[in-house]
Amino acid sequence: MESIDLLIRARWIIPIEPAGTILDNHAVAVDGGRIIAVLPAAAAAERFAPRRETTLDRHVLLPGLVNLHCHAAMTLLRGLADDTPLMTWLQEHIWPAEGRHVSAEFVHDGTLLACAEMLRGGITCFNDMYFFPEAAARAVATSGMRAVIGLPLLEFPTNYAADADDYLAKGLAARDALRDQPLLHFALAPHAPYTVSNRSFERIVTLTGELDLPVHLHVHETQAEIDESLRSYGMRPLERLRRLGVVGPNLIAVHAVHLDPGEIALLAAEGASVAHCPTSNLKLASGIAPVTAMLAQGVNVGIGTDGAASNNRLDLFTEMRLAALLAKGASGDARAMNAHQALHAATLGGARALGLDREIGSLVAGKSADLCAVSLDDPALAPCYAPESHMVYVAGRENVSHVWVAGQMMLENHTLSGFLKKDLENLAAIWQTRICPRAHQS
Structure with missing residues (x-):
C-alpha cells in the first residue's frame, strides 16, 4: 500500500472540476501538502496507508473558498458609520479614521482578526488591498492562510506613503522581501480610476508586463464615479482604462456594477475578471452588478466580501447565496447563476482571476490541498436532496467544520488551530477603545 500523509473520506465531494460533478462516498488523498488522488472511498482504502485519516460521513467536502476582494485590516472598522452613502462614508468617516489610526500595527492586528474570521468560514485564500502590505503578510503567515497581498497605489499621501512613486517603491520592496513565502502571492493594487492618474496607470501596465501580476482595481462601483470620469476625461472609466x-487578462475589476453591454463584451474579449461583491454593493447603495449578462458573455466572475467596514462580514456563504438570488431577481430568470455557478465563482473563478487556478480552486490531483468541509449534522439542514444547492442556499459559515491549507489542518471540529480566541477578543477591544472610546464605554 502507498504511504501518504492524509486521507479524507466524505459523504459528498464537490470537486468543481469537472463542472457539475458530485461525488458520493469518495476520498481525497493528500501527501506533501498536495492532492494526489480523488477516488471512491473503497478504492482509497485498498490503495493508501494514511498517517492521518479524517472521516466526514455527514459532510460535503469542497475546495477552500477564495475571497476575491477584501480589505482585511478594516475588520477594526467594522460597523463604523453604517447606513451612509459611499463617498460620504469614505470622505467623512473612513478616510479620517484611517488617517488617525492606520499603522503597521493596525494592519497586522486587523488582518489577524480577519484571517481568523475567514478560516472559520471556509475561506483559505483572500485577495487583499490595503496599506502596509508587509504587516498584512506577517499576520497571514501567523494564521497559516494563503493570500494575495495587494501593493497599493494612490496619488495622495497617507500614513503609509507620500505619493504614487513612494507607494510603488514600498510595495515592490515588500514583494521582494516576501516573495519566497510559498503561501503569499502578490497583485498590483491601484485603488480606483478616480484616485489614480494616467501616469500611474501607465506604470502599472509596464509592471504588469514585467512581473505578470494581477491588477486589483475598483471599477464602475457607482454611477457618480462614471459621471465624474465623463466630466474630467470625457469618457467612462473603463474606456479610459x-x-x-x-x-x-490580468485585470480584476472589483464591483463592476455599472456596465453597459459593450463594456461587458470588452471584459469578455480581453479575458478580464470581475470580483462581484453583492453585499457591499447593496449596503452602500451602489447597485446590482449585471452578473447574468457577464456569465452569458463568458466573463470570469469571482466573489468577494469587500472589507468588514462595508459588509460587515467576511462570509462567502452569505455572498454566494446573495449573488445567486440577486442574479435571479435582476434577470427575471430563476435559472440564472445556479448553485454550481455560484460555487465556481467562490472557488475556481476567484483562483483563475488571481492566476492561481493551477494551484487552488478545485479538487484535482496535483493541486494544493486547500479544502473545507461543511457539516450537515444539523436538523436545520435536513433533508438534503442536492448537496450543491445546500452549500449555496441552506448552509452557512457556522456549518464549516474542517479547513486545510496546503494539507495543514487549520480548523478541526469548528475549532481554529493556533488561534487563541480570548487574545483575539482582547485585541479587538483594545482597538475599539482607541478608535471609538464612547462605543466601548456604552
Missing part, C-alpha cells in the same frame, strides 16, 4: 492598456 482600455486606452491606457489596463484592460486585459
Whole structure:
C-alpha cells in the first residue's frame, strides 16, 4: 500500500472540476501538502496507508473558498458609520479614521482578526488591498492562510506613503522581501480610476508586463464615479482604462456594477475578471452588478466580501447565496447563476482571476490541498436532496467544520488551530477603545 500523509473520506465531494460533478462516498488523498488522488472511498482504502485519516460521513467536502476582494485590516472598522452613502462614508468617516489610526500595527492586528474570521468560514485564500502590505503578510503567515497581498497605489499621501512613486517603491520592496513565502502571492493594487492618474496607470501596465501580476482595481462601483470620469476625461472609466492598456487578462475589476453591454463584451474579449461583491454593493447603495449578462458573455466572475467596514462580514456563504438570488431577481430568470455557478465563482473563478487556478480552486490531483468541509449534522439542514444547492442556499459559515491549507489542518471540529480566541477578543477591544472610546464605554 502507498504511504501518504492524509486521507479524507466524505459523504459528498464537490470537486468543481469537472463542472457539475458530485461525488458520493469518495476520498481525497493528500501527501506533501498536495492532492494526489480523488477516488471512491473503497478504492482509497485498498490503495493508501494514511498517517492521518479524517472521516466526514455527514459532510460535503469542497475546495477552500477564495475571497476575491477584501480589505482585511478594516475588520477594526467594522460597523463604523453604517447606513451612509459611499463617498460620504469614505470622505467623512473612513478616510479620517484611517488617517488617525492606520499603522503597521493596525494592519497586522486587523488582518489577524480577519484571517481568523475567514478560516472559520471556509475561506483559505483572500485577495487583499490595503496599506502596509508587509504587516498584512506577517499576520497571514501567523494564521497559516494563503493570500494575495495587494501593493497599493494612490496619488495622495497617507500614513503609509507620500505619493504614487513612494507607494510603488514600498510595495515592490515588500514583494521582494516576501516573495519566497510559498503561501503569499502578490497583485498590483491601484485603488480606483478616480484616485489614480494616467501616469500611474501607465506604470502599472509596464509592471504588469514585467512581473505578470494581477491588477486589483475598483471599477464602475457607482454611477457618480462614471459621471465624474465623463466630466474630467470625457469618457467612462473603463474606456479610459482600455486606452491606457489596463484592460486585459490580468485585470480584476472589483464591483463592476455599472456596465453597459459593450463594456461587458470588452471584459469578455480581453479575458478580464470581475470580483462581484453583492453585499457591499447593496449596503452602500451602489447597485446590482449585471452578473447574468457577464456569465452569458463568458466573463470570469469571482466573489468577494469587500472589507468588514462595508459588509460587515467576511462570509462567502452569505455572498454566494446573495449573488445567486440577486442574479435571479435582476434577470427575471430563476435559472440564472445556479448553485454550481455560484460555487465556481467562490472557488475556481476567484483562483483563475488571481492566476492561481493551477494551484487552488478545485479538487484535482496535483493541486494544493486547500479544502473545507461543511457539516450537515444539523436538523436545520435536513433533508438534503442536492448537496450543491445546500452549500449555496441552506448552509452557512457556522456549518464549516474542517479547513486545510496546503494539507495543514487549520480548523478541526469548528475549532481554529493556533488561534487563541480570548487574545483575539482582547485585541479587538483594545482597538475599539482607541478608535471609538464612547462605543466601548456604552
